[in-house]
Amino acid sequence: MATKKKEITKDDIISVYMNEVLEAGKKPVSVFHFAKGKDFSEAEFYNFFGTLxxxxxxxxxxxxxxxxxxxxxxxxxxxxxxxxxxxxxxxxxxxxxxxxxxxxxxxxxxxxxxxxxxxxxxxxxxxxxxxxxxxxxxxxxxxxxxxxxxxxxxxxxxxxxxxxxxxxxxxxxxxxxxxxxxxxxxxxxxxxxxxxxxxxxxxxxxxxxxxxxxxxxxx
Known part of the structure; x- marks a missing residue:
């Protein structure tokens, strides 16, 4: 039986963003680059925010x-x-x-x-x-x-x-x-x-x- 994907929240995205900025030492250049390889898609990002x-x-x-x-x-x-x-x-x-x-x-x-x-x-x-x-x-x-x-x-x-x-x-x-x-x-x-x-x-x-x-x- 397939594992149900965890529902992404606004707080989850904020936490991931803050961690990425700190670890990379810079801001992502776009929503596409930010969402790439994460547990949420670019479309899911736009459910909460219009832009970075x-x-x-x-x-x-x-x-x-x-x-x-x-x-x-x-x-x-x-x-x-x-x-x-x-x-x-x-x-x-x-x-x-x-x-x-x-x-x-x-x-x-x-x-x-x-x-x-x-x-x-x-x-x-x-x-x-x-x-x-x-x-x-x-x-x-x-x-x-x-x-x-x-x-x-x-x-x-x-x-x-x-x-x-x-x-x-x-x-x-x-x-x-x-x-x-x-x-x-x-x-x-x-x-x-x-x-x-x-x-x-x-x-x-x-x-x-x-x-x-x-x-x-x-x-």
Missing amino acids: EGLEKEIFRLFFANTIDLLHRNTEYTEYDMKNKMLSFYFTFFEILTANRSYVIQVLKSDPNPIRNLTQLSTLRDGFKGYVAEILTDEYRLEQERFQKFQEKTIQESAWVQLMLTLKFWMDDASPAFEKTDIFIEKSVNASFELMKVAPMNHLLDLGKFLFKEKIYSR
Whole structure:
């Protein structure tokens, strides 16, 4: 009796891809070359991914999704303020990256053009910006509603830039247990939240409204 072929899953293909990149020291040149000699066909690959680039984006999306899952397993997490939620995200996310460091370093340095390397982070970027919007609290939100949408987009974009700077620092970090990255995370997140304090900005907006009214009604 013929042995039934094992059903291939998305996770199986991702695992095989990551191992191949690490063992070969480079990415496969095509789906055909990647699927050749594997336990799945090219057609089966397309059941889950449209391209190799789509697979790469999914890997970083999973790093993000697993981070969020681990955060919510901590029953105390929901009680954290925004800054501590962000710190928790950073430490958990980079712990996951560290567990996959060889792969991350390989694929983010594979192309001489850094922009091409960063394209595989697009789904991570979308997820992270959504996360920042989700944890944003009134403590860091401007009182004037008409400025809030612009402010929220600015916070999301600046948070993404900070994450990318931290990623670059981590990739270059040669300290034991990447302890310098931990210090960088603490200092950079603390500094960014100091800059995000909206009380001075609210005062400036109030002053602006006052001066505007004075100019209008003094005519």
